[in-house]
Amino acid sequence: MTNAIGRLRAADGCYVCELGDGAAILDTRADKYFTLNAVGRFIWEQLAQPATQDEIIAKTVGAFDVSEERCRQDVDRLLESLRLQSLVEPA
Template sequence: MAARLRPDVTLTPTDDGAVVLDERSGRYFQLNRTGLLILQSLLAGRTADEIAADLSGRFPVTAARARSDVDRLHESLRTAGLVTG
């Protein structure tokens, strides 16, 4: 499930997560800290299962729920045209 930011997308960390700018459209997207952690993990080539295990170890959430959240965020980022893969 390796992902890459599209060349015209900028990721800028903030105090409480990150802002993602789609330079083609000028649209901004905001990620909270968990969303940023998921995105950075996807960009690093980690699998959804690995990310879910990490999240369920850090937060009071089941691995199944964490996996669903990872999949939903990844799909949202792809649908918005921010990442490939």
């Protein structure tokens, strides 16, 4: 579903800071923050530059001990969640 959008990037107005192994994203537009675990943080870092879902999956599989199928499910779920919160946008 998210892959059909093409290239994604982190939305303007979102700032990230380290939080242990994970990260916290501050959305200054909505005055909300969101937390990510270590894998979520890695995926978020990939969105600093426009990237496709397939590019993010390939990098995540290379960085973590996870199957491509499981990674695809998890990345799709995270990107959809970020999209619903307007934290990512088409590049």
